[in-house]
Amino acid sequence: MVGKGSFAESAMQFLCWILGAAILGVHTATCTNASYVYIDSESTMQFLCWILGAAILGMGICQKAMTLEEKVKNLQEWMYKRPLINMNMDRWKTYVRSSPRNYSMVVMFTALSVGVNCPVCKPAYDEFYIMANSYRYAYPELKALYFAVVDFDEAPQVFQSMNLNVAPVLIHFPAKGSRKRIDQMDFTRQGFDADSMARFVYDRAEIQIRVLRPPNYAAPAVVLLLAMLVLGLLYMRRNNLEFLYNRTSWALVSLCIVFAFMSGQMWNHIRGPPFIMTNPQTRETSFIHGSTQYQLVAETYLVAVLYAAVTAGFILLNDAADGKGDPNRRRIMAFIGLGLVVVFFSLLLSIFRSKYQGYPYSFLFH
Template sequence: MPLEEKVKNLQDMLMKRPLINLNVDKWKNYVKSAPRNYSMIVMFTALSVGVNCPICKPAYDEFYILANSYRYAHMNTKAVYFAIVDYEEAPQVFQQMNLNTAPVIYHFPAKGSRKKHDQMDFQRMGIDADAMAKFVADRTEVHIRVLRPPNYAAPVVVSLLVMLVLGLLYMRRNNLEFLYNRTFWGIICLCIVFAFMSGQMWNHIRGPPFVMTNPQTRETSFIHGSTQFQLVAETYIVLVLYATVTLGVILLNESVEGKGDSGKRRVLVYVGLGLVVVFFSLLLSVFRSKYQGYPYHFLFN
């Protein structure tokens, strides 16, 4: 296929959709064969539910945002095109590239052969659209400003919450002593801290599954084995572990500052120390399961 026809076809496909779906024929014509005066940024992924790739969908969503941002600002540049190869549609391409994992992003340069740095390192850079834009800029010198679609869910939820709080204050306008209660504000602050430390915001942005089931063994996992992903159940587990360790520290503090009898204070010391030791060990075990090779543990492996 002549170069002019290639570019014209790619521009037509870009007009319809930011990402070009590559089958075997398109892969040969637009990526592997010469002549070519444009770069191709290709994501190899597996979006089928049967493949059970939990990180593929969020990575694809970020890649789509990047491609759409490029189309918005660089429509007529004709320098870079974004494409995807799905395993279910073109397994032969995965075999040609010797790929047994997904997702993977490769840069296919306009001239010369592909080099080691033409593969994006997700472990080091992350899977968000801004990291992908930096990778594209490093390989092609095309700088893309990431434009995310507006999300109105958060302002609506915040507005409803504010209205609910104001309504409660109005209903209890004659009895507002609880606003001066230090314990009340301390519990609210702890809930906010636990929510952010456990990864609730990450869940809100990425939308991960609650648990993950291995299709071969049918085993259900509540803790994801990768440092780049987490499950909703894992978030709740980590939140409970942090909260229990905090409760243990509070009991230890109360045993020192309390004015009760020595027997009660001794019980608080033992209970608080037991909570801290046991649940901090469990928290360290969760950390070790995600960061393979971490050498330290306490009570549990």
């Protein structure tokens, strides 16, 4: 690689020196004799054409296709430095589109510039980086798969050659054979977290990647601060701890824990999904993911609120049927409780239908 670049650079320097000498010769002849100028300049131009052809031929020879060993060596060196290889047009043609190639490439086409309206590009890139870094630690010497990134600002010609007008896009380029439609990952259906990308790589390249996420110290810090806050409150009220025996308080705490687990907060903690998702084709923002294998953070909040509303409706129905108090007040509580249960349970069914295509049951909302 180094030899090729130095040879081409030397050829260009030699060509520039010949051009300068030719121009100097023509200028000298012009100052001497006008008739001599015509003969000497013509000879000089012929000589220059010969030199130009030789230089172009030499550059063509030095820029011949790289061998497979050179390609793999360069890719390995880049992978040792960084799990994702940045692709420009020259690298794209050399390492992805040209032969020989006995390795697969998984390339993410993205737009990370601040001026590009792509809120999902940065989270998808971060997840892709985590997955590629996990592969680098697990298979440093496999030499069968490499991960690359094409940024629109750095290589728009690559987007044009692939006929891509959306981002992000993840495509697998197999080592042998032509690329198929299933070699492009469907982010809308599969999600764009690192685990989903690892499953996509396993399906296409048959290489199992165990995703290793960097440690997140935010959650332990929050738990520690919360524990210190609770202990501080208990210390301040150490002379009056009757509230610890209040059944209503413990019931509310238990319900909050139940709502958190039913909505999928633990899944969010493990998988780390984005808050919302923007469809790369339509640019529509979604708060609910359309697959049963994935969910968004905003979706879990919405489901928790719906479960809480249904629970509040049942509590009102239970209190209304208790038989104590004003009958009109109990009747109003019963109607409100029934309305909460009917409306918000119908919304829960509607959300489930949107995620599980073909579910036959619904109530008020479709």
